[in-house]
Amino acid sequence: MDFHIFRLFRFISVAVFVFQGSCYSDKAGYYSFLRDAKSAPTLSHYDYIVIGGGTAGCALAATLSQNATVLLLERGGSPYDNPLATDIGNFLNTFLNTTPNSWSQLFISEDGVFNSRARVLGGGTVINAGFYSRAEADFVAESGWDREEVEAAYEWVEKKLVFEPQIKGWQTAFIDGLLEAGVTPYNGFTYKHIYGTKVGGTILDPDGRRHTAADLLEYADPKKITVYLHASAHKILFTTTGTMRPKANGVIFQDANGVFHTAKLAAHNAQNEVLLSAGAIASPQLLLLSGVGPAAHLADHGVDPVILDHPMVGQGMGDNPMNAVVIPSPKPVEVSLVQVAGIPHFGSYIEGLSGLSLSISLTHSFFDGVINLLNEIKLPTKTLSNFFKLLDLRFNITTQAGGMIQKVYGPISRGHLELRNTNPDDNPSVTFNYYQDPEDLNNCVEGLSTIIKVINSQNYSKYKFPGVTGRGLLDLILALPINLRPRHINSLFDLKQYCKDTVMTIYHYHGGCQVGKVVDNDYKVLGVDALRVVDASTFLKTPGTNPQATIMMLGRYVGQKILRERADFLETKEEL
Structure with a gap:
C-alpha cells in the first residue's frame, strides 16, 4: 500500500454499506384502512388476499x-x-438497524454475503437507495407484456412518488468522469434504460424525504381494502378434493401476540384468488411452508400435507453481485444517494453516491446483529475467522467520501433456496453462487476497470487526494469486514480474484418462482388454481439498472389484467 493510501485509511469506515439503504415518505396521518393484525377477526372473507405489502403488493x-x-x-x-x-x-x-422490530431484517447467504429483507409496508422501497429507472425494451418484450399497458402502469407509479433529482458537485463530477471513461453518450434525465450515462428518477423528493410503494395505497378504495400490519403469513390454505387440482382458498396469519387468524376467499366468485407478493425470499419460502415444492425436501422438514410436488420452487435464485470502491475526498461532498447510472455495452452498470456517514455505535450494533445471526445459523468457525480478524480493525468516520459500485447484469450464475426450519419469520437457506459463471466474472472486471478510469479521470480529480489512483483505492475495501469470504494476497493484482473476495449484494435478488418454471405467463402457479405470485421472485433476470420501478409497475400491470378477467367472467356469467 503506498503512503497516500496509508494516510487515507483513517478516513474510511464500514461506510461501504452505503450502497443501498432507506427512509420513506411524508404522511400527515394514517390511511383509515391500516390496522394492526391484533384487531383482525378470527375468520374473515375477501375477494382477493394479497400476501406481502411491499414493492409489488x-x-x-x-x-x-x-x-x-x-x-x-x-x-x-x-x-x-x-x-x-x-x-x-x-x-x-x-x-443498518437490524433490531427485532426494525424495518430491515439481516440475512446472510450461504455464500457469506450480508443481505437484507424489508419488513415494513412499502417493502424494499423503504430501505433502498431510491434510484428509479425502467426496464430495458428487451426485458419488456421477453416478458410478453403489452408495451402500452406497461407504459401506462409506469406512469401510474411515477405520478405518485417519483422525482427528478437535484444534481450537485460530486454527482456532476461522477457524470463527467463516466463520459471521460467512455460511457457515452450523455442522455440527460430519463426514466428509460439507454446505453450511455444518464440521470434517473428518484423516490426522494427535493427536501430529501422518501416516498415509497406504500404511497400507492392512496389509489386504493378505502371502502374495499383492509391492510393488516404485523401480520405474519404462516400458510396458504388449499382445497384438495379427489382428483381435482389443488385450489387456494385462504391464508392463516399470526399477529404480534401470537394469535392465529384465518382469511378466506369469498365463495361467491370463482375468480377470487390468493396473490403472493412477499418478495424473492419469502414467496418461495411460503410456498414451501404451504406444501408446494420438492416433495422430498418438504418431507425432510415435516411439512404436511404436501399439496403439490413442485421441484422448481426455490430454484433459479439470482442476486446481482456488486463490488465497490470508496474514494476519500479532500473537500466536502454533498449527501447524495444513487442519481446517476452508467450503462455501458458490456454487462455491468456503474452507479455512485456520496457523503454518507456511520456512527461507531451503529456500526457495532450492526455487527452485533451479524454475530448473533451467525451463531443462530451455526456457520462453521473456519468461515468466521477471517471476519473476526477484520472486525478488530478500527476506523474513524467521515462524510468526505464518495463511492462507486459496479453491478453485474443478469446474472448468469444461479443458486437455490431451501427451508432452514418451518418458522416463516426466520430466514431460509439461500445460495446465490456469485461469480460461478465466467461471463459474470468478466463483466465485473470490466465494470471495475471502468470505475478505475472514472476515478483517474481529469474531471473527477478534485474529489480525490493528489497521487491517489483508482487501482490503489482497492486496498481499502479489502481491509473492511464487508462479507465473510476469505481474502487472497493476490487480490490487488488480479481483478477477478478481487471481484470474488469483495463481492457484496446490491439487494436486487430475484428468482425462486420463475416464469415458465413455477408460474405461467399470467403469474399463476403451475398445477394450482386461484394462486398467483406477483413480485421479483418471478424474474429470470433483473430489469434495468435497478428493479423497483418495474416491480411496482408489475403490481399495477397484473392487477389491471386480473380486473379485466374478472369483468369478462361476470359479463359471461350474466349472459348465461
Whole structure:
C-alpha cells in the first residue's frame, strides 16, 4: 500500500454499506384502512388476499380494490410511524438497524454475503437507495407484456412518488468522469434504460424525504381494502378434493401476540384468488411452508400435507453481485444517494453516491446483529475467522467520501433456496453462487476497470487526494469486514480474484418462482388454481439498472389484467 493510501485509511469506515439503504415518505396521518393484525377477526372473507405489502403488493392491492374487496397482509409495521426517517440523513440508520422490530431484517447467504429483507409496508422501497429507472425494451418484450399497458402502469407509479433529482458537485463530477471513461453518450434525465450515462428518477423528493410503494395505497378504495400490519403469513390454505387440482382458498396469519387468524376467499366468485407478493425470499419460502415444492425436501422438514410436488420452487435464485470502491475526498461532498447510472455495452452498470456517514455505535450494533445471526445459523468457525480478524480493525468516520459500485447484469450464475426450519419469520437457506459463471466474472472486471478510469479521470480529480489512483483505492475495501469470504494476497493484482473476495449484494435478488418454471405467463402457479405470485421472485433476470420501478409497475400491470378477467367472467356469467 503506498503512503497516500496509508494516510487515507483513517478516513474510511464500514461506510461501504452505503450502497443501498432507506427512509420513506411524508404522511400527515394514517390511511383509515391500516390496522394492526391484533384487531383482525378470527375468520374473515375477501375477494382477493394479497400476501406481502411491499414493492409489488401495495400496487397490486390498490389496483384490485378498484373493483373488489381486498385484504393486504404485511408482516412489518408502517413507514409512517416515524416521520423523521424520511430524511435522507437517516438512510443508513434505517438500513443498518437490524433490531427485532426494525424495518430491515439481516440475512446472510450461504455464500457469506450480508443481505437484507424489508419488513415494513412499502417493502424494499423503504430501505433502498431510491434510484428509479425502467426496464430495458428487451426485458419488456421477453416478458410478453403489452408495451402500452406497461407504459401506462409506469406512469401510474411515477405520478405518485417519483422525482427528478437535484444534481450537485460530486454527482456532476461522477457524470463527467463516466463520459471521460467512455460511457457515452450523455442522455440527460430519463426514466428509460439507454446505453450511455444518464440521470434517473428518484423516490426522494427535493427536501430529501422518501416516498415509497406504500404511497400507492392512496389509489386504493378505502371502502374495499383492509391492510393488516404485523401480520405474519404462516400458510396458504388449499382445497384438495379427489382428483381435482389443488385450489387456494385462504391464508392463516399470526399477529404480534401470537394469535392465529384465518382469511378466506369469498365463495361467491370463482375468480377470487390468493396473490403472493412477499418478495424473492419469502414467496418461495411460503410456498414451501404451504406444501408446494420438492416433495422430498418438504418431507425432510415435516411439512404436511404436501399439496403439490413442485421441484422448481426455490430454484433459479439470482442476486446481482456488486463490488465497490470508496474514494476519500479532500473537500466536502454533498449527501447524495444513487442519481446517476452508467450503462455501458458490456454487462455491468456503474452507479455512485456520496457523503454518507456511520456512527461507531451503529456500526457495532450492526455487527452485533451479524454475530448473533451467525451463531443462530451455526456457520462453521473456519468461515468466521477471517471476519473476526477484520472486525478488530478500527476506523474513524467521515462524510468526505464518495463511492462507486459496479453491478453485474443478469446474472448468469444461479443458486437455490431451501427451508432452514418451518418458522416463516426466520430466514431460509439461500445460495446465490456469485461469480460461478465466467461471463459474470468478466463483466465485473470490466465494470471495475471502468470505475478505475472514472476515478483517474481529469474531471473527477478534485474529489480525490493528489497521487491517489483508482487501482490503489482497492486496498481499502479489502481491509473492511464487508462479507465473510476469505481474502487472497493476490487480490490487488488480479481483478477477478478481487471481484470474488469483495463481492457484496446490491439487494436486487430475484428468482425462486420463475416464469415458465413455477408460474405461467399470467403469474399463476403451475398445477394450482386461484394462486398467483406477483413480485421479483418471478424474474429470470433483473430489469434495468435497478428493479423497483418495474416491480411496482408489475403490481399495477397484473392487477389491471386480473380486473379485466374478472369483468369478462361476470359479463359471461350474466349472459348465461
